[in-house]
Amino acid sequence: MGLNDQWMQRDLAVLWHPCTQMKDHERLPLIPIKRGEGVWLEDFDGKRYLDAVSSWWVNVFGHANPRISGPIKAQLDQLEHVMLAGFTHSPVIELSERLVQLTPAGLNKVFYADNGSSGIEVALKMSHHYWINSGQPGKKRFVTLSNSYHGETVAAMSVGDVALFTDTYKALLLDTIKVPSPDCYLRPEGMGWEEHSRNMFAAMEQTLAEHAHEVAAVIVEPLIQGAGGMRMYHPVYLQLLREACDRYGVHLIHDEIAVGFGRTGTMFACEQAGITPDFLVLSKALTGGYLPMAAVLTTDNVYAAFYDDYATLRAFLHSHTYTGNPLACAAALATLDIFQQDKVIEANKPLAARMASATAHLVDHPHVAEVRQTGMALAIEMVQDKPSKTAYPWQQRRGLQVYQHALSRGALLRPLGNVVYFLPPYVITPEQIDFLAEVASEGIDLATRSSLSVAVASDLYPNHRDPG
């Protein structure tokens, strides 16, 4: 038995993995990773995998990068943690200063949480609480887009829309208002992204006109709906939304947990619309993917609504134990240093162009309905029938075949249902991009070749992060 198998057996005896039907591991091997270096992950039997999805979208500058791990080690010898109520420390102050300076004008206060979902909870609670403090307690509902994803905790799940996943927990969810997404995959043939996104705004406008009195905020994933299958839309939608939120007196929450830090081609997606949201939620690449942390940025106006004598009970009495952890702050500061020193946003442009050229041939594939891209995110939509864009039934788990093929070739490509995507670390080389495109093409050929090439397991259901 190889070392991989030994670790796998010990694992399966005691662990319950995230986003996994554990029974799958009766036939799908689990891959124990021993070490990482740059874009590579290496297992216990010495096999390497190119991390094409940045380990769930967090890793932007590669694994075990000494420019990030070094500062974390230095911080570790100085101060590993101190509670952030009543106390503070230099890494959290410096990080907050830099985030305020980097993000669009007007976002001047930073509140921390320890993962993306918790960051969303902070923004939702803060928004409603703002309206209470402003004498409008009836503003308590949230407007969301169809096909959106904002995390796993109950309120974050409530503002998301991954049907088979959220349906199970329906009884627990908040009462939200769902508006059709501007998702450009669904645009009429021949129409451009901008026109479609603009047209789709009509439903949002109507919803706000009708419900603004009871709505605290609209929450969106700007430009890319990630877990919903890397569906994309035009920045004009965000401009129209900002303008409408102002007109109707509703907050705008940008969940840039996945798209922040260069993924869309600009440091933050909201820059492409030239707007400032009322709440900007950041996580994932914030620490380069080294430690869990989320930051919620907001305006002086929101902050002021909470600032009063203690006895008025207007304070935001929300806390996560590890808020502002110094090690995570050190990782984030090191990550921001790399963005600055290496002019990463500029340097990514040729890489994004290479992602496009390396996959351009897939547009002609008989089972590819679309190859779409926004910056450093590229997605390939596999379909059963190309002219009608009929999706493969989820039970066939075509994406899983791509996943397995890629592993055999030394790449970690983890499709979202029928959507194969690249969301690579920015330290990937043009040649490595070509390699990924080759592996993806082969995988798509294999997965779409036969009419029923995949074992159907009726006890498995699709999930937003599941390659099935």
Ligand SMILES: *Cc1c(COP(=O)(O)O)cnc(C)c1O
């Ligand atoms: C990953 C993600 C979240 C949740 O973050 P976690 O750290 O997994 O809780 C929320 N919103 C978006 C857009 C995400 O991609």
